[in-house]
Amino acid sequence: MEVTIVGAGLVGCLLACYLSRRGHEVTLYERRPDPRTAGAERGRSINLAISERGIDALRRLGLAEEVLAEALPMPGRMMHATDGALTFQPYSADGSHAINSISRAALNRKLLDAAEAHPNVTARFGHRLAGIGNGTLEFETDGGPVTEKGQQVVIGADGAYSAVRARLQALQGTDFSQEYLDYGYKELTIPPKLGEFAFDPGALHIWPRGRSMMIALPNPDRSFTCTLFWPHEALAGLDTPERVRAHFTQEYPDAAEVMPHLASDYARNPVGHLVTMRCDPWHGEVGGMLIGLVGDAAHAIVPFYGQGANCGFQDCVELDRCLEETGDDFAGALELFQRRKADTDVIARLALDNFVEMRDKVGSRVFLAQKRIEHALERMLPGRYVSRYELVSFTTTPYAEVERRIARQRRWAGTSAAALLIAGAVTWKKWR
Amino acid sequence: MEVTIVGAGLVGCLLACYLSRRGHEVTLYERRPDPRTAGAERGRSINLAISERGIDALRRLGLAEEVLAEALPMPGRMMHATDGALTFQPYSADGSHAINSISRAALNRKLLDAAEAHPNVTARFGHRLAGIGNGTLEFETDGGPVTEKGQQVVIGADGAYSAVRARLQALQGTDFSQEYLDYGYKELTIPPKLGEFAFDPGALHIWPRGRSMMIALPNPDRSFTCTLFWPHEALAGLDTPERVRAHFTQEYPDAAEVMPHLASDYARNPVGHLVTMRCDPWHGEVGGMLIGLVGDAAHAIVPFYGQGANCGFQDCVELDRCLEETGDDFAGALELFQRRKADTDVIARLALDNFVEMRDKVGSRVFLAQKRIEHALERMLPGRYVSRYELVSFTTTPYAEVERRIARQRRWAGTSAAALLIAGAVTWKKWR
Numbered sequence A, B: 001m002e003v004t005i006v007g008a009g010l011v012g013c014l015l016a017c018y019l020s021r022r023g024h025e026v027t028l029y030e031r032r033p034d035p036r037t038a039g040a041e042r043g044r045s046i047n048l049a050i051s052e053r054g055i056d057a058l059r060r061l062g063l064a065e066e067v068l069a070e071a072l073p074m075p076g077r078m079m080h081a082t083d084g085a086l087t088f089q090p091y092s093a094d095g096s097h098a099i100n101s102i103s104r105a106a107l108n109r110k111l112l113d114a115a116e117a118h119p120n121v122t123a124r125f126g127h128r129l130a131g132i133g134n135g136t137l138e139f140e141t142d143g144g145p146v147t148e149k150g151q152q153v154v155i156g157a158d159g160a161y162s163a164v165r166a167r168l169q170a171l172q173g174t175d176f177s178q179e180y181l182d183y184g185y186k187e188l189t190i191p192p193k194l195g196e197f198a199f200d201p202g203a204l205h206i207w208p209r210g211r212s213m214m215i216a217l218p219n220p221d222r223s224f225t226c227t228l229f230w231p232h233e234a235l236a237g238l239d240t241p242e243r244v245r246a247h248f249t250q251e252y253p254d255a256a257e258v259m260p261h262l263a264s265d266y267a268r269n270p271v272g273h274l275v276t277m278r279c280d281p282w283h284g285e286v287g288g289m290l291i292g293l294v295g296d297a298a299h300a301i302v303p304f305y306g307q308g309a310n311c312g313f314q315d316c317v318e319l320d321r322c323l324e325e326t327g328d329d330f331a332g333a334l335e336l337f338q339r340r341k342a343d344t345d346v347i348a349r350l351a352l353d354n355f356v357e358m359r360d361k362v363g364s365r366v367f368l369a370q371k372r373i374e375h376a377l378e379r380m381l382p383g384r385y386v387s388r389y390e391l392v393s394f395t396t397t398p399y400a401e402v403e404r405r406i407a408r409q410r411r412w413a414g415t416s417a418a419a420l421l422i423a424g425a426v427t428w429k430k431w432r
Helices: A010-021 A052-059 A064-068 A104-116 A163-169 A232-237 A241-251 A253-257 A262-268 A308-325 A330-359 A365-380 A388-394 A399-431 B010-021 B052-059 B064-068 B104-116 B163-169 B232-237 B241-251 B253-257 B262-268 B308-325 B330-359 B365-380 B388-394 B399-431
Strands: A002-006 A025-029 A047-050 A072-074 A076-080 A086-090 A099-103 A121-124 A128-132 A136-141 A144-149 A153-156 A175-190 A204-209 A212-218 A224-231 A272-280 A283-286 A289-293 B002-006 B025-029 B047-050 B072-074 B076-080 B086-090 B099-103 B121-124 B128-132 B136-141 B144-149 B153-156 B175-190 B204-209 B212-218 B224-231 B272-280 B283-286 B289-293
Touching (some): A002 A010, A010 A308, A047 A052, A047 A308, A052 A064, A072 A212, A086 A365, A104 A121, A153 A163, A163 A272, A175 A262, A224 A232, A241 A262, A283 A330, A289 A330, A330 A388, A330 A399, B002 B010, B010 B104, B010 B308, B047 B104, B047 B212, B052 B308, B099 B104, B104 B121, B153 B163, B163 B272, B163 B283, B163 B289, B175 B232, B175 B262, B212 B330, B272 B330, B283 B330, B289 B330, B308 B330, B330 B399, B388 B399
Parallel strands (some): A076 A204, A153 A289, B002 B025, B153 B289
Antiparallel strands (some): A076 A086, A136 A144, A175 A272, B072 B099, B076 B086, B175 B224, B175 B272, B204 B212, B212 B224, B283 B289
């Protein structure tokens, strides 16, 4: 089958690999220039954390090792208090599991190479989808508007602000929502300090400050990419270099010390928005063509569980499975793929919940004690009691199943605690 | 101030009257031709029920009497059972309050006349908003595209599928959702029977059938406009005249008898969709112009509380109040007008809830007994206990305040019932 994928970002490229492996002819259209020859966009989610769901999707294509070679493992979180005190909290019970910091641009280049290595994949850059006609796709290019014959199947992998989804949304009967947080994000850089990492590169660094937070992920060049997640008015409030410096010196003193270009970076880098988008269904017929959505185009989520790209990669595995189950009947496969919405709804909610955890709770002793108890339980009852973070980040268990399992564990833990209390009471009565 | 209103439907025209009364210069753009010279669209919400909120908004402009002269009062619901049994249930405790059946087209013509009677209102028909440029509005007309200089203030009163809102939605930070019911609607006609109304014209007729329903509203020409609210698959299922006839004869026998053109109407009339749309905020800056939304463009709701137009009319009263409070500073007034969202969120929810009541509960004896008890309470405690339907349909109490009042009444009724039970128990013990 001839398939068009709109968007040659992470998910579009990975899907191209999966579809071409199934023998389909894939044309990828991307609005930006080829990132392998042009420079990366500045200050827009420069790096991300790849964990098991993403790695599994790469592994099935034999790409995992190559990708992970460029990534830096982060086995835990490092919390930075205002007084400079550091607290490390491992992500898994035995400290062996890590999420992996990788540059979005490097990953995208690798996946583009992987996609184009398939003889039945063609990529066209500088093509911005402007409309879907009757059996045609209209693009804007530097050379003016271009109309291409649409393939029978058009998959939108064109991100949160998907142009493909815009056409699906206009169909009566398509539910849709976009919900913004009152928070913006801004990226900054901590350069190497005397040629070395300024902080431990084996952690995701968090500066939890209640309503606001900053995080930092290590890069192979020994710098860190920082991201501020602040209320919009707070971001707008620092409107002079002096105010920026003063605020950072007070709130993030250890970071301020190692950020020589802080004020100019702050002034120059754009503010991003944080949005959750939901669409239902993810497929339909537009202009006589079968249209489907994957990744952020179908279910953009906020970044606080580090699952955006991982979830999109798992979409590709799931869509591949749906094609397998339906004998590559795309109409049936896209219908079947809709079952994944139960999962993406869960991770959308968890990602929103995790923001509160990251910016506020991780700084509290009670929270850290809870995590230690949780990890102790996991070690005592291996495979029986598993934390939600472990299930989300270090397994490929469908997200909705993760929530069902957590609910079962809690019921069971409640019953066990009650049984222990009764046993204790009986013992106490006996020995009194 | 010069103000553009996009959409010369019910709410756009009424708002034009309110704004011109405040001394503003208003230009109304409407995508359809002038309805006073062209025919009405077939099978699209031909009539509606005007109640106190709508009447109040008309009264303030001296238009209420004239409009109500063309309306038919419906003081209650008439339920039609499958065996032909009729049950009348008054809307208010003393049966004196009525909602008023009126043709949307007649009302629109009257409001257009009223708007154009103001020398500072100009209406332009056949102008479909295609885009908002930098200080310009782009329209499509029969004569080709037209670019008009945009006024400083542009108000979208262009309905559920608002083109103005589409531009606002594209701003980062605007929350939006569209949610469809799995139900469609289709309009049919019950013509006069030997020159007379086929059913009692003093009621809104309902054929509650559990998952489906039909309603009928009287017209001055002694016909009734019927609307089917059925699951989409049920609407699609009746695909031959025989099936249509057979189904109606079985489910709506008394109506089928008086619908000679049933099968051809059914085949010809389109299926409408039922959608709830939410947007937040309702205002923003696009192309250097101040943009605001009112009516369905801001908050499209399903029709089951008969409040769509009434709510839109009350929007005009409220926006007029906001302009009064801010000395006609539109930026401030639109900001202030946002307070109405708490109210429109409530009526959106009530309208969805009422669908279940209308199609299912109104057919049950328990429900009718509850309504009789409620009306008895209202008569015993005048002004103290007031039903939700009464507050929504026969007062102008803000919708959110209606819900607070209902919650207070329920608490109070619960306490009273408990007190009565205790008093009863004490009495019983004493006399035992």
